[in-house]
Amino acid sequence: MEENSSPTLYTYCIPYDDGAAPNPFWGICTLVICKPVIRRTAKKGDWVVGIGSKNSPIGDISKHVVYAMKITDKMTLEEYDRFCQNQYLKKIPDWNSKDWRRRLGDCIYDFSKNPPKMRKGIHNEGNRARDLGGEYALISSHFYYFGNFPIEIPKSLHAIIKEGQGHKSQSNAPYINSFLSWIKSLRSKPNKLYSNPQLKIFKNKEYISKCAEYRRKEAEIDEQMGTGCE
Numbered sequence: 001m002e003e004n005s006s007p008t009l010y011t012y013c014i015p016y017d018d019g020a021a022p023n024p025f026w027g028i029c030t031l032v033i034c035k036p037v038i039r040r041t042a043k044k045g046d047w048v049v050g051i052g053s054k055n056s057p058i059g060d061i062s063k064h065v066v067y068a069m070k071i072t073d074k075m076t077l078e079e080y081d082r083f084c085q086n087q088y089l090k091k092i093p094d095w096n097s098k099d100w101r102r103r104l105g106d107c108i109y110d111f112s113k114n115p116p117k118m119r120k121g122i123h124n125e126g127n128r129a130r131d132l133g134g135e136y137a138l139i140s141s142h143f144y145y146f147g148n149f150p151i152e153i154p155k156s157l158h159a160i161i162k163e164g165q166g167h168k169s170q171s172n173a174p175y176i177n178s179f180l181s182w183i184k185s186l187r188s189k190p191n192k193l194y195s196n197p198q199l200k201i202f203k204n205k206e207y208i209s210k211c212a213e214y215r216r217k218e219a220e221i222d223e224q225m226g227t228g229c230e
Contacts, residue, residue, distance in 0.1 A: 007045045009176040010038050011160045012167035014050035017066050017147060019197035020122050021215065022050065023106040026090045029069045029143035032080060032106040033123055034215050036134030037222050038167055046071050048138065051161055052150050057199045063161060064150035068183055069140035078111040080137035093121035100202050122201065123212050130219035144188055147195035154182060166222060
């Protein structure tokens with residue numbers, strides 16, 4: 001898939017950063033199991049930015065960047081399943097692993113079956129329709145992940161902040177160059193995890209089902225809003 005010569009900046013509010021969506025582990029950042037509209041429409045070369053919530057697990061971070069990823073590859077979910085099996089096995093959830101990052105794997109669907117079989121992970125059958133409806137996995141080998149220590153956005157870029165459901169993209173066009181200049185000016189090297197996720201999802205078993213249910217509802221609202229939220 002060719003890279004977009006005129007990149008788009010997608011911004012959205014990430015209410016619960018738990019390390020699954022996005023999944024920034026094992027050297028690449030992936031967005032696979034939420035934001036179905038963005039996953040379908042974003043192209044190589046575009047940027048996806050998760051902005052914190054007023055009600056995040058660590059307080060009001062509504063004017064802070066949690067993560068930013070340049071899309072360096074985009075593949076169907078079936079292609080992503082093969083990609084993980086061949087190159088990134090640790091992205092496949094291993095529910096029995098003592099390493100909590102392995103349990104957060106976002107390669108949830110096994111396409112050797114038809115219909116694809118859901119591997120045991122942080123999503124359940126209630127998430128299937130919207131997960132698969134996103135059609136694509138977004139891959140980044142050029143990303144910034146701040147997690148528990150998000151970076152405050154300068155006032156000159158507050159226009160890109162998206163509160164609530166949906167996302168911004170078209171309205172961000174006047175700001176993309178300024179955003180890229182700003183994030184590159186930070187003393188932050190790309191592809192380095194500067195913190196763990198904000199929500200320790202395995203600390204309380206209820207968090208897992210609550211997060212899955214929240215993402216299901218969020219994806220449904222995103223679909224209803226469609227491109228009208230841009």
